[in-house]
Amino acid sequence: MPDRAPIPRDTEAKLEHILRHAANIFASRGFGASSIREISRSSGVSLSGLYYYFESKQKLLYLIQSNAFTSILQSLEARLEGVRDPQRRLLLFIQNHLEYFMEHPAEMKVLSHEEDAIEEPFRKELLSIKRRYYTLARGIFDELNRDGRAAHLSPRVAVLCLYGMMNWVYKWHNPKVDPGAAELAESMTGIFLHGVLNGSGRARPAAPGGNKP
Amino acid sequence: MPDRAPIPRDTEAKLEHILRHAANIFASRGFGASSIREISRSSGVSLSGLYYYFESKQKLLYLIQSNAFTSILQSLEARLEGVRDPQRRLLLFIQNHLEYFMEHPAEMKVLSHEEDAIEEPFRKELLSIKRRYYTLARGIFDELNRDGRAAHLSPRVAVLCLYGMMNWVYKWHNPKVDPGAAELAESMTGIFLHGVLNGSGRARPAAPGGNKP
DNA sequence: GTCTTTCTCGAACGAACGTTCGAGAGTTTC
DNA sequence: GAAACTCTCGAACGTTCGTTCGAGAAAGAC
Numbered sequence: 001m002p003d004r005a006p007i008p009r010d011t012e013a014k015l016e017h018i019l020r021h022a023a024n025i026f027a028s029r030g031f032g033a034s035s036i037r038e039i040s041r042s043s044g045v046s047l048s049g050l051y052y053y054f055e056s057k058q059k060l061l062y063l064i065q066s067n068a069f070t071s072i073l074q075s076l077e078a079r080l081e082g083v084r085d086p087q088r089r090l091l092l093f094i095q096n097h098l099e100y101f102m103e104h105p106a107e108m109k110v111l112s113h114e115e116d117a118i119e120e121p122f123r124k125e126l127l128s129i130k131r132r133y134y135t136l137a138r139g140i141f142d143e144l145n146r147d148g149r150a151a152h153l154s155p156r157v158a159v160l161c162l163y164g165m166m167n168w169v170y171k172w173h174n175p176k177v178d179p180g181a182a183e184l185a186e187s188m189t190g191i192f193l194h195g196v197l198n199g200s201g202r203a204r205p206a207a208p209g210g211n212k213p
Numbered sequence: 214m215p216d217r218a219p220i221p222r223d224t225e226a227k228l229e230h231i232l233r234h235a236a237n238i239f240a241s242r243g244f245g246a247s248s249i250r251e252i253s254r255s256s257g258v259s260l261s262g263l264y265y266y267f268e269s270k271q272k273l274l275y276l277i278q279s280n281a282f283t284s285i286l287q288s289l290e291a292r293l294e295g296v297r298d299p300q301r302r303l304l305l306f307i308q309n310h311l312e313y314f315m316e317h318p319a320e321m322k323v324l325s326h327e328e329d330a331i332e333e334p335f336r337k338e339l340l341s342i343k344r345r346y347y348t349l350a351r352g353i354f355d356e357l358n359r360d361g362r363a364a365h366l367s368p369r370v371a372v373l374c375l376y377g378m379m380n381w382v383y384k385w386h387n388p389k390v391d392p393g394a395a396e397l398a399e400s401m402t403g404i405f406l407h408g409v410l411n412g413s414g415r416a417r418p419a420a421p422g423g424n425k426p
Numbered sequence: 427g428t429c430t431t432t433c434t435c436g437a438a439c440g441a442a443c444g445t446t447c448g449a450g451a452g453t454t455t456c
Numbered sequence: 457g458a459a460a461c462t463c464t465c466g467a468a469c470g471t472t473c474g475t476t477c478g479a480g481a482a483a484g485a486c
Binding site: 029116156157164166167178188190191 | 241242243244245246247326328329330366367369370371373374376377378379380381382384385390391392397400401403404405406407408409
């Protein structure tokens with residue numbers, strides 16, 4: 001028996017090639033309106049040849065989403081390693097998110113946009129990865145919030161507002177006009193820190209007397 | 214010749230009926246994956262009968278989006294009428310947006326989610342309505358910002374972060390758990406005012422000496 | 427009554443869809 | 457060499473798609 005190093009040769013690389021093209025097409029047409037034939041045309045792999053690499057269109061979508069999410073999480077965990085200061089952790093979290101966004105726009109769009117398109121065998125698996133990611137952000141917020149400065153605002157709402165800011169970026173970001181990931185991350189961290197932690201939850205900053213004229 | 218009052222009887226009402234069902238289906242399946250047959254089934258109008266009311270699936274999507282946008286804009290302009298205080302105008306803007314969101318979740322999801330699905334004859338028309346809406350928000354921000362308190366942050370980025378917070382809501386809002394439109398609007402207004410206007414754009418509030426311990 | 431306009435729908439169109447199948451290349455193992 | 461894998465693809469499957477067409481009901485005008 002030949003050791004135990006079969007390893008799928010460069011099959012892995014070809015899968016990634018297919019996944020990349022599929023992500024681009026899903027991102028531009030939407031999952032429902034994309035056809036496997038289009039992916040075949042774009043990737044150069046024959047229609048039936050694709051099915052050697054994934055068993056259904058749903059599974060293809062799952063692979064894209066799952067790969068992207070796993071990458072983000074890994075890179076985030078690596079960055080956070082050893083960093084204890086909550087504010088710095090928040091900045092790193094936002095930076096990681098936005099950087100991945102801008103380096104893999106197609107994958108991120110599929111991730112944000114085709115959340116509902118995934119169906120039940122795969123839905124659950126993705127949900128658990130997502131939950132891990134959400135929980136991590138929520139944990140950072142709770143540490144930040146330990147001094148109780150933002151008791152007026154539901155932590156859930158605060159964190160989801162942050163996700164909204166970050167995840168909406170793919171709808172408007174134009175590399176020629178808008179700031180890069182690093183600067184954008186600082187801006188959003190700033191908005192979040194001052195808006196959620198220092199401010200009151202109410203609309204009027206009016207009274208507190210701390211205004212510098 | 215009989216006066217000039219043909220008027221499409223209750224045809225208008227039936228169109229709205231169809232639009233409502235179509236919006237629900239587009240919202241739950243996505244535009245690309247929804248079929249006219251599904252809309253026929255759900256609305257009770259025969260497949261071919263639908264084509265008396267719209268000439269193509271694209272036009273149907275356009276009608277939904279255009280109606281929703283026009284409604285929002287109208288209701289917003291009515292609310293803002295006579296209100297001059299910029300902070301109050303911001304609150305009204307956010308309130309209007311979120312209220313419409315929660316009263317017409319399907320339409321709003323179609324609006325947010327199927328932006329790219331609309332094709333070229335109709336794209337332009339929608340773009341001009343959207344631009345008007347965006348410009349209005351931008352105007353409110355510029356007034357708010359007249360004192361120059363947020364010079365460090367690109368107004369474009371600030372406003373788009375606000376849109377992100379608001380438009381992401383359809384992904385997470387659960388009426389059983391989360392605050393209603395009014396409270397949410399106050400929270401977001403608060404985050405925006407304190408985060409963007411008072412705070413610095415940088416991540417660390419550290420130095421300014423105005424910290425209350 | 428008839429004529430006209432407004433509305434409805436069953437049946438069908440060609441095209442495109444996701445997926446399968448079996449034959450056959452290419453490479454590796456003995 | 458043969459046998460056993462790994463990979464590729466043309467052709468076809470049954471289904472569903474968006475849209476059209478022509479016949480006819482319903483309602484209003486004269």
